[in-house]
Each structure stands twice: as C-alpha cells, then as structure tokens.
Amino acid sequence: MSLEKLMMKHERLVMVNDIHVPFHDELTLESVKHGLKYMKPDRLILGGDIIDFYSISHFDKDPSRALNLEGEIEATQTVLEELVSVLPKSCKVSYLLGNHEERLQKYVHNNAPELHWVDGLKWNQMLGLHDLGIHPVNKRWMEYKGVMYSHLNRANKYGGYTAKNLGTDFNRTIVHTHTHKTGHVRHGDLHFYDNGCLCDLQPEYMSGSGPSVWSQAFMVVDYVGKQPHFTQIPIEDHNYTFDGRLFTPNGIGKLTKKK
Ligand SMILES: [Fe+2]
C-alpha cells in the first residue's frame, strides 16, 4: 500500500478515564481540553469512573462535604459538555461503564428495588448522555479494531501489571483503566497499558493512605489501516508534551531547543 493511501486511512482515538467528578483535577482537565482541540480525534472513549457518585457511595462520607447527588451530576454534565465542545463535530464519543457509575445501579437495587426498571434512574439517563451526543456502553469493556478498552475490577500493585495480567488472560492488546496507575508492558505484538487517571491525585478521602502512588495520563491511538500506534501521554504537574508542544492549563506552547 502506498504511503499516501495509508495516511488516508489514519484514524485517531483518544481515551480519557477516571476523572471522578467532583474529585477531578481542574487544571489537568484544562490541559487535556487544549490537547483534545489540537488532536482532533475521530473517536473519544470516556473510560469509566468519570463521575464518582460519592454522594450515594456506601463508604463513610465526610459530613463536612456538602455534596448531593444533583450537584454531583450537574458538575459531571458540565465537565462532559466542556470535553465534547472541543471535539470535532464528527467525533464519536463512547462512555464506558466504570465501577463508580455502577454505584447508581447498586443504590437503586438496595434502596428502591421496585424502581430498577425506571429508565430515568439509569446512569446514562441521569447524566443526560443522549442530549450530549455521547453513546453509553453498558458494560465494563469494549473492543475497537482489535484493541480491548476496559474498566474491569482488577488492580495490581504496580503500573502496567494489571493490564499485563488481563491482557495475557485474554491474549489481546489492552488499554486498562481503573487502577489510576500508569505503565506499559509489551509481549511480542501485544501491548498492555494501564492508563492512569485524570482525578486529583490526593483526594481528601485518601488522606490516611500516605503519599499517592497514582499518576495522571491519557491515551492517543493512531490507527493506520488496522494497525494501532499507541502514544500514552503522562501528565506531570498538569502539563504534558505532544507533537513538539507543551500543553498547559493556560494553553499550548511550542517547544524550541536552547541554543
Ligand atoms: Fe477510578
């Protein structure tokens, strides 16, 4: 195939995950929005745990946090709107179910099981995804062009290990979310990525657990024909580099060499 034809078949997918509104990192999200606008993805996968659903969690909550479900949903919708607003109109957006989105389903099952069938109580309806043009994926993983994108309930100690274990179980290339850790293991043609997070690295509910071992990152996959090319973007102190540029909460700067 000629180089020209290969270029024509190029398709860009971006995956962002574990934003955990209202425990999101606002500055990091600003940098990511600048990146999304610049990268012009054809597809965006929201990889689960976009909303925390802290207000309906069964874990003990800090009573000083005046959080309510309505406020949490509104804050999440604002984040979703802002993310969608910087994408090309033709970009297809999918939203993968995370364990935090599942909190809503569990809450309804535990507190009002008779209402489990009410569509308006489903996570995708409550977040108004249809109106935002976001396609909900009602399971914890999806596949696109031979790559598995997952938010499964598995988390190992080190970045890359969880994806490696899942990827070898399923014998396929995987970009895994959920662990909030970042790492890459390669085995032959297979790639296994843990894809970090975009939330606050030290949220107040984690204050007793010592220094954070989480890290922020997101994924860019350029499919040239059927071949995926992965660029995982580690975020350091809200900033990252891509394509010779520095992306910051305040905008994009071109990197130039010191003379
Ligand atoms: Fe998460």
Ligand SMILES: [Fe+2]
């Ligand atoms: Fe998760």
